[in-house]
Amino acid sequence: MHPINLNEPATTRPTLAESLSFTCQLGECRSELLPLLSEVSKVVSGEGSLSKTLKLVLELMQKHLQVTRAMISLYDASCDQIFIHESFGLTKDEIEKGVYYPGEGITGKVVETRQPIIVPVIADEPLFLNRTGSWDKTVDCRLSFICVPIMRGMKVMGTIGVERLYNNRQLLYLDLEVLAIIATTIAQAVELHLLERAHKQVLQAQSARLDKELKEKFKPANIIGNSKAMQSVYRMIDKVSHARTTVLILGESGVGKERVASAIHYNSSCGGGPFVKFNCASLPESVIESELFGHEKGAFTGAAARRAGRFEEADGGTIFLDEVGELSLSAQAKLLRVIQERCFERLGSNESIKVNVRILAATHCDLTAMVAKGTFREDLFYRLNVFPITIPPLRERGNDILILAEHFNAWFAKEQQADVPAISTPALNLMLNYDWPGNVRELENMMERAVLLAEEGVIHSYHLPAALQPAVLGELGEQSGLEARLSMMEYELIVEALARFQGNMSRAAAQLGLTRRMLGLRMAKYQLNYKDYRCGD
Template sequence: MNHVVNPLTNHVANHSLLTESLSFSCHLGECRSELLPLLSEVSKVVSREGSLSKTLKLVLELMQKHLQVTRAMISLYDASCDQIFIHESFGLSREESEKGVYYPGEGITGKVVETRQPIIVPVIADEPLFLNRTGSWDRNLDSRLSFICVPIMRGMKVMGTIGVERLYNNRQLLHLDLEVLGIIATTIAQAVELHLLERAHKQVLQAQSARLNSELKEKFKPSNIIGNSKAMQSVYMMIDKVSHARTTVLILGESGVGKERVASAIHYNSSCAHGPFIKFNCASLPESVIESELFGHEKGAFTGAVARRAGRFEEAHGGTLFLDEVGELSPAVQAKLLRVIQERCFERLGSNESIKVNVRILAATHCDLTEMVEKGTFREDLFYRLNVFPITIPPLRERGNDILLLAEHFNAYFAKEQQVDVPTIATPALNLLLSYDWPGNVRELENLMERAVLLAEGGVIHSYNLPNGLQPAVLGELGGQSGLEARLSLMEYEIIVESLSRHQGNMSKAAAQLGLTRRMLGLRMAKYRLNYKDYRCGG
């Protein structure tokens, strides 16, 4: 069994006791005349500047040389994770050292840290607390070894341990070596404390760095755009990179993906955010009007021009002009737009006076401009002027769980607008939202949620509150039934799906919850073409 020894509190006094013990040790058959040189050399090693690992390696080498230990290890206590791990060792392989991890109170090393008391184990083989976690101890070869473990202390704070394994022919030498290890522990204590403080500081810095990286990711994400999908993260990074430049940006993507929101994010994160943000949809007006809207006109320039009017380029001076659906412009307007981009000047209709403007141009289109250039419907030189920094917005169907985030956002927004409590979106309804292809993208989802909030019953948006286009084919067919029959079928479908989802596809449990036999549930599932496998975890 082990012997707990009171900690050595005054190692200065122990030096004189140690000196008296040296001659006594020789009478025990093992002369320790080198102990004072050992302590002197340890003191010199610790006083030198260097890493703690290098210092402790030298200390272990000195212990092996002067104390002839079989194995020795210096373990440190990391309070942040409440673990004790071997920092440096002698007689252990790297793999064995890495296994030497303990919690306070666990094994002999953990007991020393927990109690802050040194422990002597006269015979390791007889000690139940000895865990041999490193796997280095061999019962056949090492059965007679003893083990000494002392705490490394600074004041009342324990920072680690020194442990040694050795064969003692005379057990009285155990207490002498305990004193030696105690003095070494005190000698290295300050260096260990500084190392642990530095380690803790690094951990704080790493935590701060991780937090800052998280904040930077959040910073990249514009406040006016919802979504955390990987597809959108790359868009946010592109927005962040181009916002602070004056570069012309071409925003590409299907109708309804939110190209205007991206343009807005670029403007309001740019150096011209204080200037105007003028939006113009190139497909919203007849060709005869677009030129006047973009460049302005003088009084009498055409029938109905009763006064001078500034165009969008003049209005955007000092700020940003967003040209949406730029692929819809006629060849004549394309030519004038190219000149403005190149020369930053234009003339109003009915005037020969050139007007200089300082405008950043952002353009967007759902068209394939490359294909239009090949067909000759879009000017190649204008395309290259606009396509300096393209950003492609992914369609909603490629944004995964962003669909649910957007649905919840619109749900809350329209509930507030309609002055009702925010309804819960039932699981079957969420499943339909996720499985739908969203040809109209975010705009379609927004319109759908406005309708769903109006139709919600009892504070819940059910699957039957969603348009027939979202329903599975079998429910779409049921939509052709009479109103009541279709309504009852949709409700039954939702109840079954809800139960299958709750029980992760377990038909027996779902049937029991619904008060049906497994066979009856199976028939109803067949009616709606439901498969229990689709509701299993990970399925």
């Protein structure tokens, strides 16, 4: 194998600038090299997924460098493998075969040594493995191979490799310089992609582990989350589902009380019966009794015909009374009788109607305090509070926030017929550090907005509402222009580095190409504390 210098002194090789001055003397005119590099820079700085960006880069290389084959490979440190991410001139089967370990073949050697390699004649190089099977000895015997590393600082993230016929060694060196510049140009985009990939792998591994732990336990299919707080809720649902006990579901607005009621109904013996939902706060007091218990024709102005109420509709199944704390005292009295006797009268009738119905109620109110004030009947409270289940707020559910965010991300991307965007680490950190006063409902609404804004295929921290942003970013978010956008991007890169190195400022600074003092000044600007990124802190 021939290293980059081919046993020649470095001073004998022309620089890129020198080569550009006499490219037409090399047997092939390269007057389009500067336009090539300019176009590559524009493609990388534009919006789009990494795959889309690299495909465009390869197309430009084919157009300007006339390569026979080209491939951009990425190094996945989690499995210590190098795989082809995008290519030109390779079939799908050939791409799938192109997997290497560091040190294996020329591509693996470039990753291992972090140095570029030139093979003037592939046929003469025993370390050229032809793992993809794309190289034909009879047709491609005179082709050369150039492979350069994609680097960020001292970290190697992949390689660019090209095959083509060269009749001039100086032209070979010229293209090596060009490929090295292209590798530097795409390095940041590649690094962000690998960080997102690693983050998703961690989430998937965590989810798989928790799913395995829960597979022998009851877990409703309609509720997402594996936190300890939610596992306690699942156990309560499992215990009460198969009984006919009245259940009072407690929790802040937006925590998913209706989903818990649904899980109890569909896992109960009356799951095949109707599941009737009624929001006690959605209608004025004057019509609530009619809605719940029905009315006879002529019972009041506008009652043109007999109408069955929600309790009659729920006969043989379950009725879910949401926001039961909003009922008037007169409606509470009638509800108490239904719970005690399972019978009631329609408005305008003296005929008692008996029903076989299970009652589930929910509220975000403090019913104990309401009983003390006299705004909620004490006897009704005790009838409802037979089996209370308290749903924890989202802020107490830990990594369920990330799992729910990924769920809503995929859901809304599918609904909008778009590719599922990645969620950047800074955006996830903001979600984890937010109090979520609107709970799951607020997270759902936020993700719908973020998916719409993520035109470049990534949900960044600046795509989230101002309420989630630190004060300094909230101010930037209200501004427009290049400086504000660059500051937001700088914030994201600093958070990515701190998260990756678990708050180690020296390593984060080195990765960002800054001194520790410079990093400290930028962290102060964005009100960041390295302690927030330490494991266990």
